[in-house]
Amino acid sequence: MAISVADITKLRKMTGAGMVDCKRALTETNGDFDKAMEEIRKKGLAVAAKRSDRETSEGCVLVKVDGNFGAIIALKCETDFVATNADFVQLTRDILDAAVANRCQTLDEVKALPYAGKTVAEAIIERTGIVGEKMELDGYSVVEAPELQSYNHQNKNFLCVLVAFNKEVADKDYIHEIALQVAAQNPIAVCEAEVPADVVAREREIAADKARQEGKPENMIDRIADGRMKKFYDESCLLNQKFISDDKKSVAQYLKDLDPELTVTKFVRFTLKAE
Numbered sequence: 001m002a003i004s005v006a007d008i009t010k011l012r013k014m015t016g017a018g019m020v021d022c023k024r025a026l027t028e029t030n031g032d033f034d035k036a037m038e039e040i041r042k043k044g045l046a047v048a049a050k051r052s053d054r055e056t057s058e059g060c061v062l063v064k065v066d067g068n069f070g071a072i073i074a075l076k077c078e079t080d081f082v083a084t085n086a087d088f089v090q091l092t093r094d095i096l097d098a099a100v101a102n103r104c105q106t107l108d109e110v111k112a113l114p115y116a117g118k119t120v121a122e123a124i125i126e127r128t129g130i131v132g133e134k135m136e137l138d139g140y141s142v143v144e145a146p147e148l149q150s151y152n153h154q155n156k157n158f159l160c161v162l163v164a165f166n167k168e169v170a171d172k173d174y175i176h177e178i179a180l181q182v183a184a185q186n187p188i189a190v191c192e193a194e195v196p197a198d199v200v201a202r203e204r205e206i207a208a209d210k211a212r213q214e215g216k217p218e219n220m221i222d223r224i225a226d227g228r229m230k231k232f233y234d235e236s237c238l239l240n241q242k243f244i245s246d247d248k249k250s251v252a253q254y255l256k257d258l259d260p261e262l263t264v265t266k267f268v269r270f271t272l273k274a275e
Contacts, residue, residue, distance in 0.1 A: 003027055021130060056136055058083040059272050060092040063150040063160035066100050070148040070162045072270050073099060073110070074139035075124070082133050089157060091127060095120055099140070107140040141268040151179035159183060159271035166265050174258055180244070181251060182267050187238040190264050195237065203232050238264055 003026045010033070012022045022036070029035035059076035060083055075092040077083055098120070099110045111121040118126070120137075128135050145164030149172070153159040161182045169175050189195045207228035211221050234240045239252040246254070255262045 003031060007031060007033075056134055056138075057272065059138075060089050060157045061139065061152075061160045061270055061272060062092050062096050062157060063152055063162055064096050064100050065148045065150045065162070068144055068146060068148065069100060069103055070143045070145075070150060070164075071096060071100050071104070072139060072141045072160045072162055072268055073137065074270060074272060075135060076138050076272065077131075077135050078133040082131050083157075085131075088127075088131070091123070092157075095137070104140075105142055107137060110140055111137060139270040141270065143266055143268055145265060147175070149176050149179040151176070151183055153183050153271075158273055159269070161270075162268045163264060164266040166263050167259070167261065169259070169262065171258065175255075175262075177243075177245060178238075178251065178255070178264060181241065182238065182269050184244055185238075185241055186269065187241060187267070188236045189238070190267065191237050191239050192233045195233070200229075204229055207232075238267060 003023055007026055008019055008022045012019060025036035025039040026033075028039060056076035056078055058078060058080050059074050061072065061074040063072045064070065073092065073096045075088070075095065077088065082088055094115065095110065095113075098113045098115065102109070102113060104110045104113070111119065113120045115123045124135050124137065141162070143162045143164045145166070147165035147168050149163045149165070151161040153161075161179045163175075163179045163182055165175060188199065204225055207225040208221050210228070211224040212218075216224055234242075234250075239250065239255075241251050243249050243251050243254045249257075252263070255264070
């Protein structure tokens with residue numbers, strides 16, 4: 001049977017597939033839309049299986065805040081060409097919007113959300129067949145707090161930040177600087193107490209070994225290691241770090257200048273780029 005342009009356009013709107021793929025699917029199924037959609041889905045599964053071992057080093061990272069709930073998500077792919085495609089970015093945005101609206105707590109919950117007559121997981125597989133590249137969701141993180149700030153670095157969708165504060169703040173621009181700080185300085189924890197014990201042990205061992213290699217007396221090793229650990233904390237803990245816009249004060253001091261009780265309770269930083 002003849003396949004009309006209107007039918008092809010309708011299927012394209014339903015699936016997001018290209019015109020050629022839609023025409024082929026409709027031709028193979030004699031114009032049956034349900035079967036044509038299934039053919040497109042099967043193509044996605046086949047491509048996904050074939051490319052399952054491919055590395056997904058590119059993608060789109062987005063962040064969104066809705067009231068006291070914020071989330072970051074990444075839809076990963078193989079090439080920058082796909083990552084910057086408007087349809088790919090919109091799919092990522094649609095998924096994040098749905099995740100935030102439904103207050104999803106885990107990536108599995110996100111994948112199970114309904115999307116265009118299917119689940120999010122199925123939609124991603126379907127899109128895999130359309131573009132011919134492996135795609136996968138990653139990096140889903142949720143933060144809930146009285147005050148949140150988000151940042152998409154340079155609006156290029158490769159590095160996003162969420163920062164949580166312990167109380168509401170009227171001056172949003174003032175605390176937005178902390179999100180920029182997290183993006184630029186890449187801290188590993190909010191404060192010293194939150195640095196993982198294995199990281200502390202490793203860094204202290206490195207500091208002590210370096211002192212021994214420098215020929216320092218054994219009875220001074222612990223004191224030297226203490227000093228080097230302080231430097232490590234000052235560089236690696238957000239509240240200890242020098243504030244990037246005024247290095248005469250720490251981030252903690254910058255916050256206390258606005259409100260003595262104000263502090264950061266959590267942050268999330270996700271990037272697809274090697275650092």
